[in-house]
Each structure stands twice: as structure tokens, then as C-alpha cells.
Amino acid sequence: MVRFENVGLRYGLGPEVLRDLSFRIEPHSFQFLTGPSGAGKSTLLRLLFLSLKPTRGLINQFGHDVATLSNDAIATLRRRIGIVFQDFRLLDHMTTYENIALPLRVMGRREESYRDEVIELLNWVGLGERMWALPPVLSGGEKQRAAIARAVIARPQLLLADEPTGNVDPSLAQRLLRLFIELNKSGTSVVIATHDIALMDQYDARRLVLHDGRLHIYD
Amino acid sequence: MVEHGTAEVTTAPRALPRALPRFETPLVPRQSISARALVAVVAIMTFLASLTIGAVILVAGSAAAWESDVAREVTIQVIPAPGIDVDTTVEQAAAVARAFRGIDKVQPYSKEQSTKLLEPWLGSGLSLDQLPIPRLIVVKLSPGAKLDIDGLRRQLGEKAPGATLDDHRGWIERMRTMAGTAVATGIVILLLMIAATMLSVTFATRGAMAGNKPVIEVLHFVGAKNVFIARHFQRHFLLLGLQGGIIGGAAAILLFALASLISGWISGSAAGAQTAALFGSFSIGPLGYIAVLVQIGLIAGVTAWTSRHTVNRTLESID
Numbered sequence: 001m002v003r004f005e006n007v008g009l010r011y012g013l014g015p016e017v018l019r020d021l022s023f024r025i026e027p028h029s030f031q032f033l034t035g036p037s038g039a040g041k042s043t044l045l046r047l048l049f050l051s052l053k054p055t056r057g058l059i060n061q062f063g064h065d066v067a068t069l070s071n072d073a074i075a076t077l078r079r080r081i082g083i084v085f086q087d088f089r090l091l092d093h094m095t096t097y098e099n100i101a102l103p104l105r106v107m108g109r110r111e112e113s114y115r116d117e118v119i120e121l122l123n124w125v126g127l128g129e130r131m132w133a134l135p136p137v138l139s140g141g142e143k144q145r146a147a148i149a150r151a152v153i154a155r156p157q158l159l160l161a162d163e164p165t166g167n168v169d170p171s172l173a174q175r176l177l178r179l180f181i182e183l184n185k186s187g188t189s190v191v192i193a194t195h196d197i198a199l200m201d202q203y204d205a206r207r208l209v210l211h212d213g214r215l216h217i218y219d
Numbered sequence: 220m221v222e223h224g225t226a227e228v229t230t231a232p233r234a235l236p237r238a239l240p241r242f243e244t245p246l247v248p249r250q251s252i253s254a255r256a257l258v259a260v261v262a263i264m265t266f267l268a269s270l271t272i273g274a275v276i277l278v279a280g281s282a283a284a285w286e287s288d289v290a291r292e293v294t295i296q297v298i299p300a301p302g303i304d305v306d307t308t309v310e311q312a313a314a315v316a317r318a319f320r321g322i323d324k325v326q327p328y329s330k331e332q333s334t335k336l337l338e339p340w341l342g343s344g345l346s347l348d349q350l351p352i353p354r355l356i357v358v359k360l361s362p363g364a365k366l367d368i369d370g371l372r373r374q375l376g377e378k379a380p381g382a383t384l385d386d387h388r389g390w391i392e393r394m395r396t397m398a399g400t401a402v403a404t405g406i407v408i409l410l411l412m413i414a415a416t417m418l419s420v421t422f423a424t425r426g427a428m429a430g431n432k433p434v435i436e437v438l439h440f441v442g443a444k445n446v447f448i449a450r451h452f453q454r455h456f457l458l459l460g461l462q463g464g465i466i467g468g469a470a471a472i473l474l475f476a477l478a479s480l481i482s483g484w485i486s487g488s489a490a491g492a493q494t495a496a497l498f499g500s501f502s503i504g505p506l507g508y509i510a511v512l513v514q515i516g517l518i519a520g521v522t523a524w525t526s527r528h529t530v531n532r533t534l535e536s537i538d
Contacts, residue, residue: 051440051537072446075439075444075445078442091433091434102437103442106442106443106447107442111243150441
């Protein structure tokens with residue numbers, strides 16, 4: 001599904017922040033991406049999300065060499081990837097329902113065609129009662145779940161989450177982890193970037209550890 | 220869909236204010252402070268630019284009218300001199316003019332009328348018998364006729380010696396120069412005004428767009444193609460530009476219509492005559508209204524184009 005070969009990345013003329021990354025993300029797999037702050041977790045997620053291009057090496061996603069893709073092709077490919085940002089990035093002028101339905105809307109689907117699907121997912125993440133609420137009145141946990149729902153509504157093959165438990169209490173963190181596990185069981189490959197060791201200890205999964213720009217893999 | 224129902228995530232309903240059900244809110248927020256500020260800037264600049272257009276059209280129209288009025292008139296002058304009977308010469312010159320082709324009306328000024336013409340400068344109650352006051356004959360040309368000035372001048376020399384013909388050429392030249400300068404100045408001011416409008420609208424649009432960067436980023440991250448994002452923003456800002464343009468343009472059109480109406484009301488009075496002499500009918504005419512409408516479209520177009528350009532630059536910075 002995703003293949004990195006000797007990937008390196010530097011910003012401008014600065015030093016390489018990521019060096020010689022070679023790994024694969026297989027379909028239906030689950031992995032934690034961890035490492036100290038500033039190790040490059042978010043940068044690696046941006047590479048996985050096609051929001052950055054490597055300065056060297058090869059990235060192949062869903063059978064495509066990303067270096068050769070046009071902007072439109074990247075946008076199309078990005079629809080197969082869901083991402084959960086640490087700061088949620090919900091649109092404040094839209095209701096929770098509309099935020100979650102956004103990926104389907106940009107695909108050009110009519111509202112009637114996805115309404116039941118969105119409501120079902122809202123209920124599943126426990127936001128059924130909050131579907132008409134605007135993000136500014138949602139709690140941190142609710143925003144997090146809305147962000148996760150938006151990331152999975154289009155049934156992505158790959159789900160990326162950047163510190164999804166960074167802003168929630170341990171109990172909610174555990175519930176969110178269970179949510180990711182359920183999504184993985186339903187067929188989505190999951191990459192969770194976190195430095196929360198307690199969270200990783202709760203689930204036996206592959207660990208990708210970034211340190212000093214290099215990646216160490218613990219299967 | 221994922222297998223729902225197995226997750227343990229549930230929350231108790233909370234008693235928070237509920238927004239009205241909305242299924243398809245526009246992707247670009249409509250009622251933001253920056254959007255209202257943009258509408259206000261566009262409205263004000265459109266109003267000012269429309270006033271400038273109107274002023275240029277009024278000046279150009281009035282200058283053309285003055286020039287045409289002056290060009291449709293020539294004057295025969297009889298200057299008192301030894302051996303010349305002024306009254307006889309005036310009659311002879313008037314007779315020559317009346318018989319000449321292309322002349323509509325001949326109006327000789329009597330001694331009393333000539334004295335009256337000088338009253339503003341010399342005061343009333345003066346006996347001007349001792350002064351060599353020239354006598355004037357105002358000759359109006361027939362509409363569309365081309366007068367043979369040299370022929371008339373020759374005939375006057377033959378049949379009314381002492382009468383001279385003034386065709387106002389020097390006046391017309393000066394009038395033409397003055398009118399041309401006024402119109403050229405107006406056009407330069409108009410161009411500067413349009414440039415200032417475009418720049419203000421461009422900066423105001425960029426300002427309004429700055430608040431929308433998170434929207435562009437989120438749309439980008441959920442897989443929207445650049446053309447999709449740009450189209451939504453362009454449409455949104457085109458509507459804002461049109462809204463502001465229509466408000467400013469309509470205000471200017473109302474002002475011109477009102478000015479035209481008021482000048483119609485006071486047309487019989489001295490003030491009305493003064494205003495009419497300066498500005499004509501005070502109406503910008505169909506051309507003026509069309510120019511204001513074109514300007515509204517132009518400004519809305521600039522707003523839309525700037526938003527598209529800013530979206531593209533934002534997307535480039537994200538990638």
C-alpha cells in the first residue's frame with residue numbers, strides 16, 4: 001500500500017530532518033509512529049499524506065510514484081487517505097454533521113445520497129445528539145471524535161492520526177484507541193503518531209520509532 | 220461502512236444550545252467581518268469611481284455644447300470712424316447677412332441695447348454718445364449649414380464698408396483647448412481612481428481571504444481539487460464584489476438621477492441657468508449609466524480574480 005525507499009527530506013538548504021527511511025505499510029495493518037518531540041513524526045505524516053515531497057528517495061503509494069503525480073492526481077489519491085490532525089481542523093461555520101460530510105461533498109456527492117451514512121457514523125462515534133452543533137460549542141473529546149469521523153467517512157484505505165490523544169484525558173484516550181482498533185478491524189490501515197507510551201502499551205502493534213531523523217522498526 | 224455498534228464510545232446528551240439543522244452551508248463562510256468590510260470597501264470605491272466617471276461625462280458634454288453654441292454664431296462689428304454713418308452701415312451689413320446663404324437669424328443690436336451690454340462694466344445712467352461704442356450684429360447660422368465666411372466678409376467689404384466680421388475662431392480654439400484639457404484631466408483622474416479602486420479591492424480581498432486560509436487548508440486535506448476550491452472562492456468573492464458594486468453604483472446612479480431632477484426643477488431660475496451654463500442638463504445620459512454598470516462588473520471581476528489568485532497562492536504554499 002505504502003512503500004518508502006531511502007527517503008530523505010530537508011527544508012531548503014538546512015540539514016536532513018529525515019534520513020534514509022525505508023519501510024512499508026501493508027493493507028489492514030496497525031502501527032504506532034513514535035519518537036521524541038521534534039524527531040520528525042509530523043513531517044513523516046505529511047509525507048504519508050502527500051502534503052510534502054521528499055528531497056530524495058522514492059515514495060510509492062497505492063501503486064503510484066508520488067514524485068510523478070500532478071496536483072489533481074494527488075488530490076484524488078488523498079481521498080483514499082484519512083487524516084486526524086492534533087488541532088482537529090474543523091470548520092467553525094459548519095455543523096458537526098457538515099464537517100463530517102465534507103470529504104463526501106468535495107467528491108461531488110449529493111447530500112441525499114450520504115445523509116444516512118453520516119448520521120450512522122455520528123451515532124457510532126457518539127455524536128448523534130450533537131450533529132447540529134457548531135464546533136466552537138463542542139468539548140475537546142467531541143471535536144476529536146468529529147475529526148476522526150471526518151477522516152473515516154469516505155472509507156479511506158489508510159488512516160493517519162497525529163497525536164489523537166494529546167488533548168484528552170486517559171479514559172477518553174482509551175476509548176479513542178478502541179475506535180481506531182475497530183476501524184483497523186474493518187479494513188483500514190492505521191498509523192497513529194504519538195509519544196504517549198501508556199497508550200502504545202495498551203495495544204500490541206508494530207512500532208515505527210523515529211530518532212535523529214532515522215527510523216527504527218519494532219514489529 | 221465500518222462495522223458500527225462495536226465501539227464503546229458513547230456520550231450522554233448534553234444540554235447545549237442547538238444550531239438549526241443545516242445540510243449544505245456554503246463552504247466559504249458568508250457573514251464574516253472581513254466579508255462585510257470588503258463589501259463596504261467595494262461599495263465606497265465604486266461610488267467614488269462612478270462619481271468620477273459622471274463628472275468626466277458632464278464636463279465632456281458641457282464642453283462640447285459650449286463649443287457648438289459658439290461655433291453656431293458669428294458677429295458683425297461696426298466700429299464708429301470718421302466718414303462712417305454707423306446706423307446706415309449696420310442696416311447695410313444686416314441686409315447683406317440676411318441675404319447670405321446659410322444664415323438663420325440676424326439680430327442687430329441698437330444703440331440702447333449696446334449701451335445695456337456695457338452697463339455691468341460702466342454702470343447705468345451714462346451718456347455714451349461721446350464714446351465710439353462699436354455696434355454689434357449677432358448672426359445665427361442655420362443648423363447644419365456650412366457658412367462661407369470669406370464670401371460673407373468680401374460682400375460686407377463691398378456693400379457695407381466699415382463692418383468687420385468676427386467668426387469667433389480665436390474663442391473656439393481657446394474653448395477647444397480648455398475643454399480638451401478639462402476632459403483629459405478628468406480622464407487621468409478617472410484612470411487614477413480606477414487604479415486606486417482596483418488596488419483597494421485587491422488588498423481588501425486579500426484581507427478577507429486571510430481569514431479563510433484554514434478553510435482552504437481543510438478542503439485541500441479532505442481531497443478537494445484546486446480547481447474546486449478556487450471555483451468556490453471565486454464565486455463567493457464575485458458575489459461579494461457584485462453586492463458592494465451594486466450598492467456603490469446604485470448610490471451614484473441615484474445621486475445623478477436626483478441631481479438631474481433638481482436641475483430640471485430649478486431650470487427657470489437664475490441659479491438653474493448658471494448651473495445649466497456650466498453643466499448642461501446635469502444628466503450623465505445612457506452612456507454614463509452604462510459606464511457605471513460596466514464598472515460594477517469590472518470591480519466584481521477584479522474581486523473574484525484576486526480571490527482565485529490568492530487561493531492558488533495559498534494552495535502552493537500548502538504543497
